[in-house]
Amino acid sequence: MKRPTLEAVAARAGVSRATVSRVVNGSDTVNPDIRTAVLRAVKELGYVPNPAARSLVTQRTGSIGLVVSEPPARVFSDDPFFSQVIRTVCLELETADRQAVLMMPSSPDGQARVERYVAGGHVDGVILLSLHGADPLPAALLRTGVPVVSHGRPVSTARPPYCDADNVGGARAAVQHLLDRGRRRIATISGPPDMSAGLDRLAGYREILSGTGRRSLAAIGDFTRESGAAAMAQLLEDDPGLDAVFAASDLMATGALYALRRAGRRVPDDVAVVGFDDIDAARFTDPPLTTVRQPIAEVARTIVRMVLDGADDTTPVIFPVELIVRDST
Amino acid sequence: MKRPTLEAVAARAGVSRATVSRVVNGSDTVNPDIRTAVLRAVKELGYVPNPAARSLVTQRTGSIGLVVSEPPARVFSDDPFFSQVIRTVCLELETADRQAVLMMPSSPDGQARVERYVAGGHVDGVILLSLHGADPLPAALLRTGVPVVSHGRPVSTARPPYCDADNVGGARAAVQHLLDRGRRRIATISGPPDMSAGLDRLAGYREILSGTGRRSLAAIGDFTRESGAAAMAQLLEDDPGLDAVFAASDLMATGALYALRRAGRRVPDDVAVVGFDDIDAARFTDPPLTTVRQPIAEVARTIVRMVLDGADDTTPVIFPVELIVRDST
DNA sequence: CGAGTATCAGAGAGCGCTCTCACAGAGAGC
DNA sequence: GCTCTCTGTGAGAGCGCTCTCTGATACTCG
Incomplete structure (x- = not known):
């Protein structure tokens, strides 16, 4: 009744754990016959890799933190602008086979939690949304060494790379x-x-x-x-x-x-x-x-790319905007 | 330059790894003096537990999946109703020291990803939002054995426990x-x-x-x-x-x-x-x-509670609603 | 035909943590 | 004073995976 492990798959396919690992991770130095045998065993047992074990050794998690810093009083997060950014970021991350972990610290306590969470290595990168000037979070997160990208130009003294509209x-x-x-x-x-x-x-x-x-x-x-x-x-x-x-x-x-x-x-x-x-x-x-x-979607997509690239290029990316004339003017 | 491990903290505090683990996890069978010594070592080294190692052995991750099943064509997720549910769920999870992993599968492929993700043990539970009738996801997720709760009465044949408004x-x-x-x-x-x-x-x-x-x-x-x-x-x-x-x-x-x-x-x-x-x-x-x-927030909070409780009580929870009369009638 | 060189599979050492179990020492009871 | 609990600590075995390194086999070339 337990979940099958690499070992079980290896036994069934008549190969070693290492080979199964290679197949599962798409290495190309595996004999095609052995590969198909392993894949069959994987399918038969319904094997799914254990992410904890994997990230214990790889030091990566496949998740990106999405931090929305908004004081509790404000309902700003009801702004459809937000939903759209979050949605696009989420979809874009899924394209890259990553997951978005949503965090909305609404108190200093919550901020500390986010900081611990990121420092703990739960995520491979952080996207900051809706930064406010006095927010100590960007500085704290930058200190962790995890890639950090801001959506919108940060006003704080700590300056993570960012992408914004003009x-x-x-x-x-x-x-x-x-x-x-x-x-x-x-x-x-x-x-x-x-x-x-x-x-x-x-x-x-x-x-x-x-x-x-x-x-x-x-x-x-x-x-x-x-x-x-x-x-x-x-x-x-x-x-x-x-x-x-x-x-x-x-x-x-x-x-x-x-x-x-x-x-x-x-x-x-x-x-x-x-x-x-x-x-x-x-x-x-x-x-x-x-x-x-x-261009909400373009900005969001760019940010995802930046953070996945390690946020090492610190030159901001600014997108042009467009006036849409309707009947209110 | 590496992150300190339990071992390092133990060495510094002059105790064993097991004792440090006990302190970090709040066990009450630790001598107060030793506890403070350990806590000091933790602080001095800036120790943060490695979540991967921890969940490898505990089999739990501290994350809850929030799955928004919405076909790509629809922009339904711009509905402020959604943002509010997501926000409340997120805040409530943080209260319980859990994180929300946001997933928006927009294709059969995306659904398969979600399924694999959940089956892989990435999350301790799943909250389903905006379920549609023909969606095969609830059934698939229920099969994984992970607690699943639906926001809103599910129409599909698979019937996870749910909470809804009247x-x-x-x-x-x-x-x-x-x-x-x-x-x-x-x-x-x-x-x-x-x-x-x-x-x-x-x-x-x-x-x-x-x-x-x-x-x-x-x-x-x-x-x-x-x-x-x-x-x-x-x-x-x-x-x-x-x-x-x-x-x-x-x-x-x-x-x-x-x-x-x-x-x-x-x-x-x-x-x-x-x-x-x-x-x-x-x-x-x-x-x-x-x-x-x-009562959007109450429903959201209830759902979080249900999923954290293991989703074993399958009786639905229905909240009353209230007519708000304004000038359009 | 033997030495050298690819090519690819297996063995095994951890990654950092939890948790069971053994065990030391203190106090209680006779 | 001796055994018997009880409390609190340490030792050590894994959790499931990746990845380096070793070794076997097949192939090339002088």
Whole structure:
């Protein structure tokens, strides 16, 4: 009733353990006849290698850690952007015959767990998602010597290699588009100031506006829909005459649309709205949302490749983004 | 430069390997003085147990597989419902000091991988999400002898234990609510007919309607926003006089809202809409969505408990749901 | 025809841990 | 004072696998 071992397969095929190991691991220095005999024995016994025994000697596990660092208060992880990244990373890892171990440390205690877990050699590499500035985790993980790659430019002092979309360029394109549409008073709902996606998109916004000599008007959000709605309300209070807003994420943009509706403003007639990400929902809002599309899948795939390659090439990879014009502008 | 082993810690603390092992694993039959000495050695050397070696002998891994069975065509996994389940499962597992291994087999090949992975003893248990009727995976996994629990009633012939929300009751409540509001011609957008959440919510709808002698009018969706929009368009064509619709998921309901808007129908004046799930976005639609709230977190937590308990109690656990009335009805 | 050279299978030493079992020493009971 | 528990430690045997190294066989070439 026990699971068959290499030994059992070897006995059945009439060869040694070493040969079975060779066949199972696809070595090409095995006589074809012996190989087929071994494969038959494997099939007959339903042999599956014991991963623990294997990784005990190979020092590798075939798993990659996917760490989503999000404070407990934030429900940011409901952002479809996240699901898409996680899904793509997962699929890409499966292509490479690896598994994703999902970790969502939501407390210092959880972070310590992740650190121990990685230091313990549970995973061959780590992908960091949604890094925040003060997060001590990247530094700790880099110290373990395990390959670490960040999704998005890290803001912390520890700088793992990363891959990101062109956040600054995307924000520039969004704001320029609003200017081209003749908007004069353009506000922004920025992301959290401890995340590069927040900072960079704000920087792009400021850059374009300052080029035209206009004042900037910003309210800070945290990428959630709720914060988008609150920020929009705040902006309307600060400057009732605004006629456009650039939200640093689609989720916040949908919150802004909600707040504008409640305030009785028409979109785009009174206020034009641009988002960022191009999540699925952006096509179904009222009105459909103009937004900056980032190549989520490509970034995710690149990150997987980077971490599987050992994360030794530390030059960042930045993907271009694309403005998708719909009816909200 | 190598990682310290138990042996090294033992040498440093001046005790045997066995004693260190006892301390590390929290045995209470160790002399307090020796224990502190060992703990100091552990800290000084930065010792972290090797999980492979440990699970080689204990036959357990500390990981639970989270299998999301979704055909590649469907983007269902963008449903915030999913993210929430995955997040809660993950957090709950971390509480129990376990890790979640995320698997999204999107092809027969991927399913075979999952099967091998589980059979190989990589995980101590499996949680199945989003099971479809014809899926051969549950049966295969049950055969491995590893504890398997399904999130949602399984429709396949293989019947792992499961935990679910009261889908039938929720649908009943939704439709009854529409009747109470004086609606006469109530349609439904159902979920896929190979999933229990689809079937059961449709059953609840039919049950209430047939109780009043009314005809049912259903269009089939697949829980995506796109399918909700398409189904709504279809329903309007089939019966332009309908004055209410019950969508089997909030995501489909938002699609329906979009389709109704495009068709020039006002919600709730012309057509009332009820969803299912109570995702975050439901509060921010135009108008905010009446929906059936299911206790996503409780179900997720229960499932984790079930699988950690060995999935030996096969009686299903069903949680009650709650109708949340907003402005769409 | 014998020495040299590939080619490929087997033997065996671990990888780092847990866990059973033996055993030493302290205290209890007569 | 002696045996009898009881408590707590150490010794050592694996867990199932990989991988190096040895050795056997077949082949090439002078």
